[in-house]
Amino acid sequence: MGLPLPAVAAPFSGAFRAALPALIAAVGQPRGRTLPNEPSRSRAPGHSGTFVGHRPYAPGDDLRRIDWAAYARSGELHVKRFEQEERRAATLLLDLSPRLLCGSPQRRLAQLRLAAVLGGAMLRHLDALAVVAPGGPPNALFAGVAAQEGLLLHLERLPVVAAPAAAALPLLCQRGVPQRVYWLGDFAGLDAVAPVLAAVRRRGGSVTGILPALASDLQPPVLGYQRIVDPETGASHAVVVDQAMAEAVASELAAHARAQALLFAQSGCRWLRWPVPAANDLQAAPYRGLAVLGGG
Secondary structure: OOOOOOOOOOOOOHHHHHHHHHHHHHHOOOOOOOOOOOOOOOOOOOOOOOEEEEEEOOOOOOHHHEOHHHHHHHOOOEEEEEHHHHHOEEEEEEOOOHHHHOOOOOHHHHHHHHHHHHHHHHHHHOOEEEEEOOOOOOOEEEOOHHHHHHHHHHHHOOOOOOOOHHHHHHHHOOOOOOOEEEEEOOOOOHHHHHHHHHHHHHOOOEEEEEEEEOHHHHOOOOOEEEEEEOOOOOOEEEEEEOHHHHHHHHHHHHHHHHHHHHHHHHOOOEEEEEEOOOOOOOOOHHHOOHHHHHOO
């Protein structure tokens, strides 16, 4: 029988909620893209703004937006996308794995707080925000500043559950076309992440990967006897860490960090190792300028 999982830290204390407006303001204005079948609030979709490309046709799309010249060339239906649509909606994709319970501060705590801050900025500046969490509850859709509390409650109630990265793709495509995705997780299994990135890109979407990075991610283990516990299985091993092993582990950690950045670059996606602030650090500086990650 496995060991019990570490306790889940409560992410949104009273102090965090009090600081949240300033943290959201520090992010700035995120970019997004239009949800399928969701008309613009200010003007008819697809009839103004700068043309920026195509996406596959989805049932319910305005037939006036179909590019018939592209259909004649490819035999497939595509609709035109315009610049003003790129600011409309975004998706937060969250990893609920037990692995995120590790670290100090807990990586899951940092992930949920970052989701609350980024999500709050999206609710302030965009028309819609979707939250996708493989293994958790159904996709949730939020709109408007008034939905901030609902977003916090949704994030607080997310379970701890192991789900394969591949489970993200059908959830992202439920509305026909992937959204502009901000993927928050630890990206431990790169072989599983790569197909999701490639599939989203093929469908005209974009992904920004954000790793809440702990100082311990790149630090070698302390010399001496160490007890290693897998938080998902509870398997435990005692090992002796000498200087050679510490150096080898540090080298492997650095190589994995390079592989993460390389995978996102080769996939045409953006990547950020976001330095996690201390649990009691509620200053705006760590969140400042994160909105620039919305391109790609």
